[in-house]
Amino acid sequence: MSFRALLTEKAEDGTVSSAVQTLEDSRLPEGDVTVDIEWAGLNYKDGLCLLGQGGLVRAYPHIAGIDFAGTVRESDDFRYRVGDPVVLTGWRVGETHWGGFAERARVKGDWLVPLPANLTTRDAMVIGTAGLTAMLAINRLEWAGLTPASGQVLVTGATGGVGSIAVALLRRLGYQIAALSGRPQHADMLRSLGAGEIVDRTEFLAQPDKPLESARYAAAIDCVGGEVLGKLLRQIAYGGSVASLGNAAGIKLDTNVLPFLLRGVNLLGIDSVMQPFDARMAAWSRLTGLFDLAAYAENVEEVGLAALPDKAEQILRGEVKGRVVVDPKR
Structure with missing residues (x-):
């Protein structure tokens, strides 16, 4: 099996660049849950990772993307079954562990939360x-x-x-x-x-x-x-x-x-990276009742994987308004 991903690599001269490639599933990192990613988000940290700044990425090649939402493809974790919709934010995924700028990810079950009720995977990444x-x-x-x-x-x-x-x-x-x-x-x-x-x-x-x-x-x-x-x-x-x-x-x-x-x-x-499961679920639960997705819709931009290097430069320059959500199939 293979999947598309935005692979970030570092040349011998230190230059960092990213390109869309097709990778074999065997290259996915260790983890007990494999997720088919439907949507990811672009965040400030992702800009740093894609451009090789901030010292966040320690090993190359790398897949950035600190949050994503999708469906469980394979699971060795009793909490998640094939077909379950899930969300991941934080835990240094996209920094020290391959992240969401791909069609597939393999992560620890401890890093996931179930997709909150009444949200689609795209909704979850608009919030992200x-x-x-x-x-x-x-x-x-x-x-x-x-x-x-x-x-x-x-x-x-x-x-x-x-x-x-x-x-x-x-x-x-x-x-x-x-x-x-x-x-x-x-x-x-x-x-x-x-x-x-x-x-x-x-x-x-x-x-x-x-x-x-x-x-x-x-x-x-x-x-x-x-x-x-x-x-x-x-x-x-x-x-x-x-x-x-x-x-x-x-x-x-x-x-x-x-x-x-x-x-x-x-x-x-305020740290969102290492928040425990219960605190995450409490925040997601409150978000689903408070956040007006329809009212926020005009502040959301959709992009594909190939557009992310340019968007990374824009977000670091402070030129991105609202949220950018990523369709890894584009």
Whole structure:
């Protein structure tokens, strides 16, 4: 048996390139469940993997794709039978283990979850790692005390996958939302998803820095890190929290202790990669009731495997809006 895949290889001179190839099933890595992939998603990490950046891929040749959904083809795991629809996100699949940019994958059963009820495999990838991460962030903020009555919530990197879904979910939950973005041309998109205020990133960063700034936001979901995260911490109201889940703007954090000591601000780290099964299922369950797939549809782009190298460059440049879903048969 064989399958199509986007195989990423590294030449002796260090150049990394990807091309669609036909591979034998015998080349699939170890695992106890084989899945016929119907849809995958494109994420920021996938851009890094496809372009050989960030040190995420340790061995070549490689198949990227950190999330996918499909149907069980073979299984040695009692929890999954042939024909079962399943979803995979995280567990460093697509980084250290061959991932979803292929028609087939072999993985550990521990890394899978059953496809949530009322979702198609395409629906699951419109949501994907981005939606799961956004839901985990909201759950954590609410655990820390956030309610719609608390005040305005800022979402940074709001036009990307995680940010845009976070805006849509917060709206369904009744929150007031400010959306920070460096792409003013997408302001209408953000308003349609539920943002009541659009914050220009350049103007946000140009404001004079102080150890503490005016308390503007009850909480924030930060998808970018770096300078933006350092500044927004100083603008969180007393007892508020920031859910930190991305580093597209850098991994360094320039801040001071005053937001924590004088306002009791909480900085909450959100990891979607190693989340245990029960937490994943709880997030997926809540997503299926909250996320309006029809309202989000115009922010979804479908591509085939061959288009992914170009899309990888675009997502790293911050030029991808919403979600990109991948049909491995194209």
